[in-house]
Amino acid sequence: MTPAINPEVDLTLTRQIKASPATLWKCFITPELLCEWFVPAPWKCADAVIEPHPGGRFFSLFKGPEGEEMANEGAVLLAEPEHRLVFTDFFKAGFVPNETPFMLADITLTPKDGGTEYKAIVRHRTPEDCQKHADMGFDQGWGAAADQLATLAENL
Template sequence: MKNNLQFDFLVDKKENTLTIRREFLADRQLIWDCYTKSELLDKWFAPAPLTTKTKSMDFREGGHWHYAMVEPNGTEYWGYTTYLKIKPIDYYTSLDAFSNAEGEINKDLPSAEWLVTFIDKGENALVETIVTYKSLTDLEQVVQMGMEQGMLATLEKLDQLLLTINK
């Protein structure tokens, strides 16, 4: 089944930003929950065939999400998100970085500030994510690492999860 859902992936090298817009066949509250509850994030937040596991999550301003994307062979890629500002079902801002299993930030890999906005689009929800990097070098590095393909594959996993939730 192929839907004509909006997907935009825009690179702005002047502002060092990625803008990702993605439409989902669900209402805004459900999409908000999928982005902000670890038991739902663990079901979709990694491109296939990777899976996600949460080590700890405290979704509040000043809180965090410490998680790993796990390959089928068991290799783990850790991330650490710090939540800055939250306006429930409208938006949140966060700092996102690569880390180790102990939650120590990897300073050798790019970190970024994320603004994730949830918008009604008829019966669907649109999520707009603006990711701001500290430098053009950092932006180019994540693009080279396959950020667009990874986001596309990850958001398709959310589509699949929504099919099971919306039944």
């Protein structure tokens, strides 16, 4: 069961994608596929490691158009194949606390209308962190990534 949305600390995104939950799951847990869609262009995902089990590593390396790099080291909290993936940067692999926690992503994939309802709930520790993420362009960035996911999944 997913806790209720708290608008002070949670951001959400929902998309209907014309692909099966199995295909979307594959796009999340296969590093090469994740790197094709996970970061909004013109940024790129240059590397990823996904271990889809509680305590497994969830790592991604983003590269910007000017050579910027942003490493994201986290852990998987919950992995229900083809249904739900929860990951966070509150922890590193093995549930080792992270020095700079920011967010938790709760992704659900629900069969609907011949495709999948993709829903992301992104939870933050404080209202300030939530606002920072919104100001960074959460709606545009996560929305662009979701559109890239749809394009990839619908063509697999």
